Amino acid sequence: MNEDNFRSQMKKGILELCVLKVVQFQECYASNISERLKKVDLLVVEGTLYPLLTRLKNAGWIEYRWEESKSGPPRKYYQITEEGKVILKKLEKEWDALTQSIQSLNQPL
Amino acid sequence: MNEDNFRSQMKKGILELCVLKVVQFQECYASNISERLKKVDLLVVEGTLYPLLTRLKNAGWIEYRWEESKSGPPRKYYQITEEGKVILKKLEKEWDALTQSIQSLNQPL
DNA sequence: ATCTAGTACTTGGTATTGCAAAGTACCAAG
DNA sequence: CTTGGTACTTTGCAATACCAAGTACTAGAT
Numbered sequence: 522m523n524e525d526n527f528r529s530q531m532k533k534g535i536l537e538l539c540v541l542k543v544v545q546f547q548e549c550y551a552s553n554i555s556e557r558l559k560k561v562d563l564l565v566v567e568g569t570l571y572p573l574l575t576r577l578k579n580a581g582w583i584e585y586r587w588e589e590s591k592s593g594p595p596r597k598y599y600q601i602t603e604e605g606k607v608i609l610k611k612l613e614k615e616w617d618a619l620t621q622s623i624q625s626l627n628q629p630l
Numbered sequence: 631m632n633e634d635n636f637r638s639q640m641k642k643g644i645l646e647l648c649v650l651k652v653v654q655f656q657e658c659y660a661s662n663i664s665e666r667l668k669k670v671d672l673l674v675v676e677g678t679l680y681p682l683l684t685r686l687k688n689a690g691w692i693e694y695r696w697e698e699s700k701s702g703p704p705r706k707y708y709q710i711t712e713e714g715k716v717i718l719k720k721l722e723k724e725w726d727a728l729t730q731s732i733q734s735l736n737q738p739l
Numbered sequence: 740a741t742c743t744a745g746t747a748c749t750t751g752g753t754a755t756t757g758c759a760a761a762g763t764a765c766c767a768a769g
Numbered sequence: 770c771t772t773g774g775t776a777c778t779t780t781g782c783a784a785t786a787c788c789a790a791g792t793a794c795t796a797g798a799t
Contacts, residue, residue, distance in 0.1 A: 529757070529758085530757090532757075533755090533756065533757065534755095534756085536756090536757080565757085566757085566758065566759080567758095567759095568757075568758050568759060568760080569756080569757050569758060572756080572757090573756090573757090576756095590765090590766085591766090591767095592766070592767075593764095593765065593766055593767085594764060594765035594766070595765080
């Protein structure tokens, strides 16, 4: 056990929430999302982000359209679906509840 | 992907923090910890808690002493170590930073 | 004494998922 | 046509939460 890996471990399971939060406002492709998360010190590497986006898409929470790029191959621009918006609200509630729970452990019994 | 498992997924990686928070105040054995976490809806089952306690002990963040019990086998009473207290402070800072990061995703760009 | 129930701890297997690394594919500039 | 940049994909590994079964000890009932 190593505290240096702790942030990475903590991220497990909340990255879905973070990605949904990012794409809820506007269409993004992977690099947009990656940059946005990087700005808030939630670095996600390709090997994590792309499979995650695929899982979210297969779950029907996000969808994408192809768009040509001037500088390279076409990009998948993701947007949140109506179902995704519902899920996002649920996940945000769960997140708030979790932070409350942990907060409550700051005092004995 | 299924939102019902989300809370379980979110817990990944933060249970160490929760257990350290619980044992920082007083010696506990596994059932004490389990009950405390259950009260704040952070249910942890045996198969998760016991290996977790072993990992924390092997990392030197907690230690235990045996104590006889009137109703059953002896119990391992865990307490936090000095090193554990240092780690706990670090993890709490990481946790605060993480919640700040996620909070900041609640508005566009 | 032996059996049963309750408690405490341990162990083996599975599924999930973040990550590293390698691979594929497309485009533009030299 | 080669090189470099960008975008997406795939494979394998490691960590770990969970489930399920198992071990071990004590106390009380039969």
